[in-house]
Amino acid sequence: MRNVLIALLCCLGLVLPLSCSKKGAEPQGGQQGGQDGGKWIIAVIPKGTLHVFWKSVHAGAVKASQELGVDIIWQGPTQEDDRVGEIKVVENMVNREVKGIVLAPLDDKALCGPVEDARRKGIPTVIIDSDLTGEAGKDFVSFVATDNELGGYKAGKHLAELLGGKGKVVMLRHNEGSASTHNREEGFLRAIRESPEIEVASANQYGGVTTESAMRKSQGLLAPLIKDGKLTIQGIFCPNESTTSGMLLALQDARVAGTARFVGFDSAENLVAALKSGEIDGLILQDPVNMGYLGVKTMFQHLKGQTVKGRIDTGSTLMTKKNMDEPQNKELLTPDLKKWLNE
16 A cells, blocks of 8 residues: 555655656565565665666666565665755665665765765665765775776767867766766866867866756857857767767757767667767767666675675776677667566
8 A cells, every 4th residue: 555655646746856666666565674574675776767877777776686685675866966865865774774775876975974874873885886085985885887987088089089180079067076977077088188189169068967958058058169050069078868868959959960970978769869870979888787786786795794896897888880789789778677677
């Protein structure tokens, strides 16, 4: 009855700050001391729940939970700028005395305190996707993520090669406080600096956490760069799914899509279509399913008393029109989420 009520509230939009998922979201039965009917309960807390990336992380977490015989609670803020919402989720999981927490912090500073509080109360945390700064580095078990600086560097090198080492480029940043995308942005700029004849015309504007906000920012960024129906820049980089999608929509709306070299990050149905059509020239893909899987598995191993690595790189791949149909790449572009999620 309780789960039915929660689902009804989700449909009515009365619990928007937190996600409501149909599988792997809420363990059944009684809970005591981080256990549910003898199973350990591990909370998995994403930065947000809207993007395909986070649904893929969720799928990986469910896969690990089924293989390892643990229960997971999947819960996080809807959007990736709700710091207060994510902090409350962490605090709630600590109060519920879950066995462990797998957390993707949306702010590299704001989530330090909650992670430290969890450790003091005997609840370990594995960080995924995006790092924490300062002394909080001592408070978590392991960091499971893409090497984001390397991913951004790969994007910059690919764009520079497409441009023949010459031209003007722009970068639309994601969101202040997001360590993962900040590192991608810095990696991209490092690669571009290796080509002295490439000028970065703009690199200080933020698209925000939704496709809609990124589209608006992209339109403002592009407006002075379009003359006589043509772009006056030669290259574009965006560091995540929402900024890449927002920029793509702005380019399409201005009818200049495909006229500048465009490299983005992450995968979604519209981005795969744009890669195939030539409106996008490259996507740096992470492996979010593996990230969610290894996040839960690493926590499980720690709880079992096994030694775990302090840093686990889940990898990144440059996807182009030329290699996108290779079997291993197709799985990264369009993972089978329905196998693990009832969505």
